Amino acid sequence: MAGKRLYIETMGCQMNVLDSELVVGQLLGKGFSLTNEMTTADLVLLNTCSVRDHAEAKALSRLGSLKKPKNANPDMIVGVIGCMAERDPDGITLKMPHVDLICGPGELNKIPAMIDEIEETRERSVALSQSLSRRSTPLERANEYDSVEALDLSRSAGIDGNPLQAYVRVQRGCDKFCTFCVVPFTRGAERSRPPQLIVDECRMLVDRGVKEITLLGQTVNSYVNQDDGKAVRFAELLERIDAIAGLERLRFVTSYPGDFTDDIFHAMRDLRTACEYLHLPVQSGSDPVLKRMRRQYSVGQYIDLVDKARDIVPGITLASDFIVGFCGETDEEHAESLKLIERCTFKNIFVFKYSERPGTVAAKRVTDDVPDDVKRRRNMEMLQVQENIAIQTNRGLIGQTVQVLVEGYSKRAIKAQVAETERGQEISSEVTGQLVGRTRTDRIVVFSGETDLVGRLIDVQISGATALTLHGEVAGASGSSCGTGGLVSINVS
Numbered sequence: 001m002a003g004k005r006l007y008i009e010t011m012g013c014q015m016n017v018l019d020s021e022l023v024v025g026q027l028l029g030k031g032f033s034l035t036n037e038m039t040t041a042d043l044v045l046l047n048t049c050s051v052r053d054h055a056e057a058k059a060l061s062r063l064g065s066l067k068k069p070k071n072a073n074p075d076m077i078v079g080v081i082g083c084m085a086e087r088d089p090d091g092i093t094l095k096m097p098h099v100d101l102i103c104g105p106g107e108l109n110k111i112p113a114m115i116d117e118i119e120e121t122r123e124r125s126v127a128l129s130q131s132l133s134r135r136s137t138p139l140e141r142a143n144e145y146d147s148v149e150a151l152d153l154s155r156s157a158g159i160d161g162n163p164l165q166a167y168v169r170v171q172r173g174c175d176k177f178c179t180f181c182v183v184p185f186t187r188g189a190e191r192s193r194p195p196q197l198i199v200d201e202c203r204m205l206v207d208r209g210v211k212e213i214t215l216l217g218q219t220v221n222s223y224v225n226q227d228d229g230k231a232v233r234f235a236e237l238l239e240r241i242d243a244i245a246g247l248e249r250l251r252f253v254t255s256y257p258g259d260f261t262d263d264i265f266h267a268m269r270d271l272r273t274a275c276e277y278l279h280l281p282v283q284s285g286s287d288p289v290l291k292r293m294r295r296q297y298s299v300g301q302y303i304d305l306v307d308k309a310r311d312i313v314p315g316i317t318l319a320s321d322f323i324v325g326f327c328g329e330t331d332e333e334h335a336e337s338l339k340l341i342e343r344c345t346f347k348n349i350f351v352f353k354y355s356e357r358p359g360t361v362a363a364k365r366v367t368d369d370v371p372d373d374v375k376r377r378r379n380m381e382m383l384q385v386q387e388n389i390a391i392q393t394n395r396g397l398i399g400q401t402v403q404v405l406v407e408g409y410s411k412r413a414i415k416a417q418v419a420e421t422e423r424g425q426e427i428s429s430e431v432t433g434q435l436v437g438r439t440r441t442d443r444i445v446v447f448s449g450e451t452d453l454v455g456r457l458i459d460v461q462i463s464g465a466t467a468l469t470l471h472g473e474v475a476g477a478s479g480s481s482c483g484t485g486g487l488v489s490i491n492v493s
């Protein structure tokens with residue numbers, strides 16, 4: 001495979017971003033190099049998402065645009081990996097017969113061998129994990145964890161190209177079967193990785209300069225595996241990772257409200273690296289809707305959990321996910337969600353318009369009966385309520401000094417840099433000097449500063465605020481710097 005160029009595009013969630021990193025790591029080890037030119041690459045991989053109809057339509061459109069280049073260069077290998085590959089392999093081959101490789105998210109370690117096979121036979125290669133058994137318990141299944149990560153010693157650290165931050169998977173799959181969700185079908189049963197492998201990987205990343213690690217799992221707080229015959233649960237895993245010297249910050253996503261235990265809050269309060277931020281998707285503020293979604297908690301239980309988080313972990317911020325327009329959702333039920341947003345004062349929320357996914361319980365048993373314009377209106381209303389809350393909360397921070405990990409240039413500065421370089425103009429130092437950092441509570445702070453601050457923990461005094469961003473001035477350094485080594489760039493959309 002030496003000398004061949006790989007183009008990879010990633011759609012969807014952080015799980016997919018990490019999966020792409022792992023695939024890239026394996027293929028770089030096989031002699032591929034990365035390219036940003038899709039149409040002239042030797043291997044094109046689309047890492048797909050099935051959570052919404054829109055994401056699948058986008059993947060199909062990208063695949064459609066590859067027909068011409070593939071005709072011009074029949075040796076080009078076109079691959080679909082990730083959730084859509086697992087969910088609908090037949091649909092993909094029917095609509096896009098030029099696809100050579102189809103690989104589900106649980107089979108990614110087979111990709112190098114699949115490419116060898118395609119080059120040899122010129123036949124399509126398919127790897128899916130459709131028969132993952134759920135008869136055993138999560139603890140028993142953890143012993144069968146099929147680790148793509150273990151193969152990946154050549155992986156570069158970095159989230160979205162940032163060498164200071166990295167994702168580490170602790171768990172695959174999900175056992176919850178929320179009625180709207182396709183994940184249990186595409187990513188299979190819940191399996192947790194052995195704790196020692198996770199700790200070793202975190203240590204390796206910290207040795208490479210990573211300061212902040214985000215642990216990933218579909219329901220990360222239900223993590224369980226065995227060590228020396230003893231069950232290791234999530235709070236203990238956090239404790240073991242926290243002991244790694246040089247690690248500054250530890251985060252985790254996504255937590256399932258129904259499984260959250262107090263020991264995790266205690267770990268968040270007591271551990272040096274555990275950040276005071278929790279992403280806790282609720283999906284709806286109405287009990288009947290939660291029931292139809294088969295979320296295994298009530299609104300009251302969710303509120304109790306939020307209150308407990310604030311009682312135990314001082315200064316914690318919370319984020320949540322909502323679905324608007326789920327089957328049968330009435331205006332009154334939607335109003336309950338707005339009330340919950342007001343009650344919980346989230347730092348931010350992610351709102352999704354319900355989109356029916358084939359194969360899910362909701363697709364089989366309930367009707368997607370909320371008109372699209374109503375979903376759109378509810379979506380806007382929700383974002384408006386949240387925006388008002390976020391502006392007020394953020395304004396309350398003006399005058400305070402916060403510690404940030406400096407991540408790099410702000411998006412605005414990068415855009416200006418690209419545009420002005422393309423126009424052959426000099427870049428204004430006022431814009432390029434705009435750095436961006438993140439607080440332990442996951443707030444974004446933009447401020448002026450020199451590049452040598454990147455990778456450092458510094459104090460910034462807040463002088464302005466919008467709903468999503470804080471602005472401030474450097475008040476002082478509070479930590480060590482770190483190297484910014486080479487990166488693997490992955491196209492994320």
Ligand code: SF4
Nearest residue numbers: 174176177178181183
């Ligand atoms: S908890 Fe529910 S929404 Fe989350 S991945 Fe599992 S089934 Fe999907």
